[in-house]
Amino acid sequence: MSAAATPLLAIRGLRAAYGKIEALKGVDIEINAGEIVALIGANGAGKSTLMMTIFGRPRAREGRIEFDGRDITGVPTHEIARLRIAQSPEGRRIFPRMSVAENLQMGADATENSEADRAAGLERVFALFPRLKERMTQRGGTLSGGEQQMLAIGRALMSRPRLLMLDEPSLGLAPLIARQIFDAIRTLNRQDGLTVLIVEQNANHALKLAHRGYVLVNGLITLSGTGSELLQRPEIRAAYLEGGRRG
Amino acid sequence: MLDTKPAFILKKASLSALVALVLFSLMIGLRTEAGPEGKLIYWTRFGDLATIVAIVFGGSIVIELLRQWIGPVGAAALVPAWLQKLMDFVGRWLGPALLGFAILVPVIFYDQRYILDLAILVLTYVMLGWGLNVVVGLAGLLDLGYVAFYAVGAYSYALLATTFGLSFWICLPLAGILAAFWGVLLGFPVLRLRGDYLAIVTLAFGEIIRLVLINWQDFTGGPNGISGIPRPSFFGIPLTADEDGFAARFGLEFSPTHRVVFLFYVILAMALLTNWVTIRLRRLPIGRAWEALREDEVACRALGINITATKLTAFATGAMFGGFAGAFFATRQGFISPESFTFQESALVLAIVVLGGMGSQLGVALAAVAMIGGFELFRGLDQYRMLVFGFAMVLLMIWRPRGLVGHRAPTVFLKQSRAISSDLVKEGHG
Numbered sequence: 001m002s003a004a005a006t007p008l009l010a011i012r013g014l015r016a017a018y019g020k021i022e023a024l025k026g027v028d029i030e031i032n033a034g035e036i037v038a039l040i041g042a043n044g045a046g047k048s049t050l051m052m053t054i055f056g057r058p059r060a061r062e063g064r065i066e067f068d069g070r071d072i073t074g075v076p077t078h079e080i081a082r083l084r085i086a087q088s089p090e091g092r093r094i095f096p097r098m099s100v101a102e103n104l105q106m107g108a109d110a111t112e113n114s115e116a117d118r119a120a121g122l123e124r125v126f127a128l129f130p131r132l133k134e135r136m137t138q139r140g141g142t143l144s145g146g147e148q149q150m151l152a153i154g155r156a157l158m159s160r161p162r163l164l165m166l167d168e169p170s171l172g173l174a175p176l177i178a179r180q181i182f183d184a185i186r187t188l189n190r191q192d193g194l195t196v197l198i199v200e201q202n203a204n205h206a207l208k209l210a211h212r213g214y215v216l217v218n219g220l221i222t223l224s225g226t227g228s229e230l231l232q233r234p235e236i237r238a239a240y241l242e243g244g245r246r247g
Numbered sequence: 248m249l250d251t252k253p254a255f256i257l258k259k260a261s262l263s264a265l266v267a268l269v270l271f272s273l274m275i276g277l278r279t280e281a282g283p284e285g286k287l288i289y290w291t292r293f294g295d296l297a298t299i300v301a302i303v304f305g306g307s308i309v310i311e312l313l314r315q316w317i318g319p320v321g322a323a324a325l326v327p328a329w330l331q332k333l334m335d336f337v338g339r340w341l342g343p344a345l346l347g348f349a350i351l352v353p354v355i356f357y358d359q360r361y362i363l364d365l366a367i368l369v370l371t372y373v374m375l376g377w378g379l380n381v382v383v384g385l386a387g388l389l390d391l392g393y394v395a396f397y398a399v400g401a402y403s404y405a406l407l408a409t410t411f412g413l414s415f416w417i418c419l420p421l422a423g424i425l426a427a428f429w430g431v432l433l434g435f436p437v438l439r440l441r442g443d444y445l446a447i448v449t450l451a452f453g454e455i456i457r458l459v460l461i462n463w464q465d466f467t468g469g470p471n472g473i474s475g476i477p478r479p480s481f482f483g484i485p486l487t488a489d490e491d492g493f494a495a496r497f498g499l500e501f502s503p504t505h506r507v508v509f510l511f512y513v514i515l516a517m518a519l520l521t522n523w524v525t526i527r528l529r530r531l532p533i534g535r536a537w538e539a540l541r542e543d544e545v546a547c548r549a550l551g552i553n554i555t556a557t558k559l560t561a562f563a564t565g566a567m568f569g570g571f572a573g574a575f576f577a578t579r580q581g582f583i584s585p586e587s588f589t590f591q592e593s594a595l596v597l598a599i600v601v602l603g604g605m606g607s608q609l610g611v612a613l614a615a616v617a618m619i620g621g622f623e624l625f626r627g628l629d630q631y632r633m634l635v636f637g638f639a640m641v642l643l644m645i646w647r648p649r650g651l652v653g654h655r656a657p658t659v660f661l662k663q664s665r666a667i668s669s670d671l672v673k674e675g676h677g
Contacts, residue, residue, distance in 0.1 A: 057548065081551020089549045095542035099657040106539050109532040110551030137657065159551065 006069050008033045008195050009054070009085075009163055014063035016046075016053040023049040025219040026063065031163070036189050036196040038210035038227065040203040040240060046219040047199040048090050051165050055080050055087060067163070081110050086161035090168050090199075092152040096141030100132055103140050103151055107158030118158075125154040128184055146177035153184070164188070165197045170205060178202065182209050203240035207231045215240075260307040267303035271296055342609050349515060353508040363507045367514055367579065369619045371572055374518040376599040376611040378568030381525055383597065384606035385534065386561035387541025389446040392433070392453025393596055396426040396566040398460060398588035400573025405473040405583055406466075415479035419574050426570020427563040429456075434562035438555055441544070453593055460585040472584025479578050481509060510579055517575060521568045522608055528564070530658045537561050538606070538658075602643060604650025613651050 007030040016024040023046045031037045041047050053060055056077040065073045067083055075083075086107070095103050104125060108118045126133040129150040135143060140151060149169055156164060166185070170178035182205055188194045200206035207213050207227040215223040215236065223230065230236050276296040282288035349370075356362040375397065382390045403422040407413045413421075437448050460467045467473070478486065486493045486506040493509075494501035528534040536557045539547050547554060577583050599618050603610030621639075625632045647653060 055549065076553075077548050078551045078553040081549070087549040089545060093543050093546035093549070095539050095546065097542055097655055098538060099659065101659045102535065102538075102657060105659045106535060106547075106552075107550055109535060155550065 005032065007031055008035075008068055009197070010064075010066040011050075011054070012064045012066075014050070014053060014065065015061045016049055016058050017061055018049075018058060023058075023219055024053065027216070027219070027221055029214055029221065031195060031197055033162075033195050034189070034193045035212060036185070036198065036210045038203075038206040038213040039197065039199045039216055040201070040206055040213060040230075041216035042239075043201070045216045047216055048167055049219075050216065051087065051167050051197070051199055054085070054165065078110065081159065084111065084159060084162045085165065086156035086159050086163070087165045088149075088152045088156045088167060088169065091171065092145075092148045094140040094143075094148050094151050094155070096139065098140055099137055100140060100143070100151060101136045103155055104132075104158050107155035111159040117160075121158045121160065125157055128157070128187065129154055146173050146180070149173060149177075149181055150184070153181070157188075161194070163195045163197065165199075167199045168201060169198065170200065170202045178205065185209060203236065204231070207236075256308055256311045259311055260304050263307040264300050264304040267300050268296070271299050275299055345609075345612065346519075353511050357504065357508070360504065360507065363504070363511060365620065365623055367507070367511050369616055370511070370514040370518050371576060371579075372596065372599060372619050373612050373615040374514065374521050374572045374575075375569060375596045376603065376615050377518065377521045377525060377608060378565050378572065379596050379600050380565075380603075380606065380608070380611050381528075381537070381568070382561050382565035383600050384611070385525075385529065385541065386537040386558065387605075388437075388558065388561060389442065390449045390562075390565070391446050391590075391593055391597065392449040392451070392456070393565070393569055394588045394590070394592040395433070395453040395456035396430060396569030397573040397576065397592065398456050398585075399426045399429050399566075400570030401577040401583050401587070402460065402467060402473070402573075403570065404574035404577045405476045408477050408578075409473060409475060412477075414483075415477070415574070415578050419571060422574035423567040423570045426573065427567040430562040430564075430566025431559050433566075434559040438558055450590070450593075453588075453590060457585050457588050460588070467585075470585060472582060472586075473577075474582040476577050476581050476583065478506065478581065479510070479513065510575075514575055514579075517571055521571070524564075525608065533557070533560060535658065598640070602640065602650055604647075604652040606655055607650065607652040610650050610652030617651075 009029070009031040011027055011029040014024050014027040014029075015022065027046075027050060029037075029039075029050075039047050039050065049058070052058065054065055054072075056075060060073050063073070064071055067085060070083075072080060072083065081087075095106065098106070101122075104122060105118065108121050112118050112121060131147055132150055132154055135147060140148065143151060153164075153166065153169065156166075169181050169185070173181065185196055185198065186209060189196055198206055198210065207230050210227040213225065213227050213230045214221050215230065223233065223236070225233075276292060277289055278292055279287055279289040349366075352366050353363060356366070375393070378396075379390065379393045382388050382393070400422040403425045404415070404418045407418045407421060408415070433449065433452050437445050440448060461470055463469070480486065481493050484491070484493050484496055486509055488494065488501040492501065493499075493505055499505070525534075529538070536547065536552050537560075539550075539552065540554065540557050540561075544554065547557070576587070580587075595618065599614045600611055602618065603612070603614030622632070622636065625635055628635060643651070
């Protein structure tokens, strides 16, 4: 990746805490436009907190978050989404009693104002996940886990994001379905040049998918490099791959 | 699977009988009364107690047998196709039919003052129910202090009309605006609260308003209330027996029923306005945001929805309709006092919303008719009225836990609109 251009998202010295418990202890991350970046780490390492802090909840105690050269550290949560940073939160969190179409519409409400933009957004999502089109009038809560994940990603895509953040998209999914989800992310990146930050416990999949990766341990970045580099590192293999497989 | 052994059934029935024995031994087994010298005398009624316990025992055996006989089967087997078709038909036409009937009520029951008064009361609660439905049904914010906005509306009109002599039609929007303002005021401190905690704060808010009304003697008249509140006029023409009154102007014979009929149509129009606004709002982004907020607050944040604005508008909109209803209540009664605005009222309106099916406009209207109308219907039962009511509510919550109309109509249509029955949908997240 070219180092000369300003990164799309730059995080420097980020600290965040829940009360007295410090979850992030000075994190530095850069994501360039058009990249897929994976953030891997064990439970409680601070992966989700990092993603939430970009969205201003919890607020950063120290450090800076810059999006496209602009400091967004203190911007209110709902305005961050309007800068076209979209998030698919952990555990999918679709709206169970609302229909698939309504769920998708919710993703567009904050950013897309014209009816035509919304319709175009729907077409894009349905092209990526034809299954959702079939289930358009069905309630979100009646979808299978994989379909719900597609819906969560589709909903995030409705705002035409410049940066898509996915929190554990493979959580609780069968391996085959998880692969479909990862394939869809790869397609989005290749065809539309979408920049993606993916948080995963499934390190093997995530690092194969990603251009670059960061390893987060106890609120600190301990390793970084390209996806294939990280996959070769013995400590990664021991901690997140082979060890994970045995346990 | 179910255990069909007689021993199991007997065990269950005995347990029910035991519970009945404990419950009723004091309620029915003992009877106390003030004796001739003012002393408390009591006697036992073990015969009645034994009968009740025996009924419970027998009844629970029958219920258990029935349950095993019917067993867990699909809805298709229980409800034949023609009945489902009929139910679909009724479901489609019930709303319009009810509306038509409501419009005709003053024509049909012109001579029956009691029914007209009751109809006005029912419509007031329909309106309150629809107003609270915005807050509780759509936005999912449990509000136990809704009566506060009803009170603000009523006192706004009463004070503005008696102090400044403003007419009802000028005060009505003012009452709504003031109530909405108090809605926002309540909204701010509870922005971070959810569920039980929110319910407690709103409950307290309702009580604070009532206590202020009682204790701020110089302003609100305290426990004596405000009397002599002016009646509404028919576009400036008073509904009185005077020369320039409504009857004289239109060449009719004066009748006090004119005013009642007029009031009926006023509250009907206000209720329909509430309904129309709510239906429109539901299809706008703000209405969708309310519903999404009810479903999942975290997801709303992730989608860039302004939670603060969403919650405050929900509180303000609901409060505004409560304020309108309050102003109408004041003008109809001609007299208001803090006694009309107790927690009981909040609970009643909330019960209407919950029984009707949260978020369903038709369900809320049906529940209001059933609760207020039914309450009057059972007047003959005296003291057992509350018992019948409690029983009916328990049964309803067992059989229709999502309320009378638990179905939620989608608001986004893409070419065809097809709904999935709520019975097929599991409650909860993910």
